Amino acid sequence: MSAAPAPAGSRRVNVRTPEVMERVQAEVESHYRSPLVEAVRASGGVLTIDGTTVRLAREFGFCYGVERAIDLAYAARKVFAERRVFLLGEIIHNPEVNRQLTEMGIVSIPVGQHEQAIADFQSEDVVIVPAFGAETRLMQKIAERGCMVVDTTCGDVMSVWKRVRNYAKTGFTSIIHGKAEHEETRATSSRALGDDGRGHYLVVLTLADVDFVCDHIRNGGDKAAFLDRFKGASALSEGFDPDTHLRRIGVANQTTMLKSETEEIQRRLHQAIQDRDGPEEGAKNFLVFDTICGATQERQDSLFHLLRHPLDVLLVVGGYNSSNTTHLVEIGEQQLPTFFIRTAECLESLEQIVHFDLHSKSEKTSYSGKLASPDPVVIGITAGASCPNNLIEDTLLRVFQLRGISPEVVRAAVL
Ligand code: SF4
Known part of the structure; x- marks a missing residue:
């Protein structure tokens, strides 16, 4: 059985051929329906x-994103029955689904061991990227190893990437409401650096985090204390300077956050920018896109x-x-x-x-x-x-x- 050809210059493969999908759907239904x-x-x-x-x-x-990711993982196993198939972390956060994939011989690489594992990948290996996506530096390393990639990143996650990339392109810092250590947020943060790597981001989780940021926007303050609060959890881009990088901000969020909380975070940040810059300038220095998925x-x-x-x-x-x-x-x-x-x-x-x-x-x-x-x-x-x-x-x-x-x-x- 063969996969559809990958686009020129890419090792990404399309495993969703009709013949494969017919068999995949029967198996997926028998496991989860x-x-x-x-x-x-x-x-x-x-x-x-x-x-x-x-x-x-x-x-x-x-949801549709999870169904697609599972279908693709099952299809990858079928199409590449003789090859080593690796998965970056978990396909989704459900132990039952991940157990099934392990039983099918798909090797899950725990978060925190990705770089080490990728260094041993061979060009004939297949790597499944989970529904949350993966950081750009990991994708680069996988490309360098020449592996086949089955990318199951959800389209809704990619929409967030598009937003934060645009923020970086136009000189806005991304303020991301999410869990800094979550795979999706790490993947999004890496895109917030922009295509040239010069963008910046800050990940906030709680309303207390946001109030702290708002206070710095309005009144400035102790830079060291600011950096100290967010360090250690991949919540800040390298070289982040609150005095410079909070001048123009664009808000985005992990797709799975609590909607009411995300809206409140957007409102507080918007108000802080308006208080500092006034309504006219404030409107130029603040962007927001609600990226909670449907x-x-x-x-x-x-x-x-x-x-x-x-x-x-x-x-x-x-x-x-x-x-x-x-x-x-x-x-x-x-x-x-x-x-x-x-x-x-x-x-x-x-x-x-x-x-x-x-x-x-x-x-x-x-x-x-x-x-x-x-x-x-x-x-x-x-x-x-x-x-x-x-x-x-x-x-x-x-x-x-x-x-x-x-x-x-x-x-x-x-x-
Ligand atoms: S972003 Fe939303 S639709 Fe996509 S996989 Fe996550 S929960 Fe599902």
Whole structure:
């Protein structure tokens, strides 16, 4: 089986030939699809059996970018069955999906070991770039090794790159709302240096970070203290000088941030520039593009919609390092008992739930009497863009099972 030819001068390959994709789709569906979840969704997303109700968010689970990335990774394995296939980090942030790829013989190179690993790559090796993209310096090194590249970077991430590249081209510093160590933000930061490498960026995560930056914009201040606050987390471009590089700023964000927070960050930075420069000059020195992706926004909006219904407990299913999933948990926590679970196995019993605690940043076991109530119970379920439907099905079945309703009864009620 052969791949479509790469464009001249490039080692990027198109593995999505019709023949390959037919086989890939069958395999992907067998690994991640859930007819049960699809049926519940088709009937309005609510399932009630004997006093136990599960209510699904309208939109959850795999987004188009994740589906494409997984398809490409599976296709790469099929097309290059005899070759070594490497993946930079994780294809997406979901342990189940990454486990499947490992079982298929795709070798994931942990973040932090990329440069070392790339140095050993051979020209006949295949390298999969994940949906988050990769830093320009890594892409350069891979090109130097002459490897084949299967690039699964999501189009929405590339739109952010286009924005920050333009900022650099026009002399604006990119202020990126995101997690400085996240693969996507690192990839975006590297593009914010511009094509000539002379651009600058600053990554801010919290409103406290932003207020600190705004204070420097308005009043200037201690440069050393500023650099000290952001050093050590790849949050600043080399040579960043707050007195120079905050004169003209363009705001962008990691695609999976909490929309309301990103909007507030944009507003505060805009206000700070206006306070310093006045409305006319301020308008020339500030640019903004909302780069939250459509899928992230839909999942957040759907959760707000779900939360309008009375729920006793919310379960958010997904990888603990998934940014968009984390924000769903933050939204839920503000309103009701919310548990961030990796898989259905985290529901150890009606009272005992293993879950990731965002505040201590660790997995812990909590005890909740809500699910064990003899009264009718309503459980909300949602999942981030990297969570496959089969994991939602497992969770749904587990909830009913713990409430004394067998998978057979659930299936009979739905299918
Ligand atoms: S969450 Fe958004 S940016 Fe990320 S892969 Fe999905 S569509 Fe693309």
